[in-house]
Amino acid sequence: MKILDVQFVKSAVKPDQYPAYDVAEIAFAGRSNVGKSSLINTLIQRKDMVKTSSKPGCTQLINFFLVNGNLSFVDLPGYGYAKVSKKIRATWQPMVETYLADRANLLGLVLIIDVRRDPGHEESALADWLESHRVPYLVVLTKADKLSKTQQQKRVAAICSRLNRDRNEVILFSAKTRLGRETVLEQITSLMEWYDQKG
Ligand SMILES: Nc1nc2c(ncn2[C@@H]2O[C@H](COP(=O)(O)OP(=O)(O)O)[C@@H](O)[C@H]2O)c(=O)[nH]1
Numbered sequence: 707m708k709i710l711d712v713q714f715v716k717s718a719v720k721p722d723q724y725p726a727y728d729v730a731e732i733a734f735a736g737r738s739n740v741g742k743s744s745l746i747n748t749l750i751q752r753k754d755m756v757k758t759s760s761k762p763g764c765t766q767l768i769n770f771f772l773v774n775g776n777l778s779f780v781d782l783p784g785y786g787y788a789k790v791s792k793k794i795r796a797t798w799q800p801m802v803e804t805y806l807a808d809r810a811n812l813l814g815l816v817l818i819i820d821v822r823r824d825p826g827h828e829e830s831a832l833a834d835w836l837e838s839h840r841v842p843y844l845v846v847l848t849k850a851d852k853l854s855k856t857q858q859q860k861r862v863a864a865i866c867s868r869l870n871r872d873r874n875e876v877i878l879f880s881a882k883t884r885l886g887r888e889t890v891l892e893q894i895t896s897l898m899e900w901y902d903q904k905g
């Protein structure tokens with residue numbers, strides 16, 4: 707897939723604020739500061755279309771982007787940042803759960819995990835939820851550039867065993883070197899083809 711055009715559509719909190727279009731939609735989810743916005747920027751080849759931050763916990767809205775006029779990317783609020791107040795945390799989960807449960811054109815999700823961390827409770831809970839609701843998802847292990855090749859392979863093996871996935875079912879990624887960019891785009895394209903066939 708070639709990304710020719712990207713537009714920021716809007717930010718939303720509640721379903722009646724989501725864009726009314728019904729193009730195939732891919733949501734990006736992960737812990738705060740994991741590199742979600744950087745991943746989306748790398749895919750769409752924009753430096754800062756999606757705001758990135760060195761301060762975790764900034765994105766508290768659901769942001770919609772229209773790609774090539776026929777694909778929607780959604781930057782979901784990050785979860786699991788300990789320093790935000792309980793009140794803020796309590797609004798995040800319902801916001802994301804409502805989005806995942808209600809969004810009819812949701813095609814799949816990209817679950818982003820820092821390659822240096824073991825997947826935690828949030829990641830397993832999200833994966834279980836997606837499986838039980840039959841939402842396809844990709845697992846992207848980001849910030850690969852922070853590790854040596856040997857360390858990367860060790861971490862990939864550990865994470866795969868935790869998530870019960872094969873090596874070819876996770877994608878090693880770096881926003882810095884763009885490692886894995888083509889693979890993520892290819893897999894999103896496969897999901898779109900599957901969506902079109904499904905009608
Ligand atoms: N070295 C490196 N840093 C990254 C990578 N992805 C994100 N970062 C940095 O991690 C921080 C958080 O990134 P951001 O995309 O805002 O995370 P988000 O909160 O998940 O959207 C920023 O300082 C990024 O520059 C990566 O692949 N490699």
Ligand SMILES: [Mg+2]
Nearest residue numbers: 742743757765
């Ligand atoms: Mg972000």
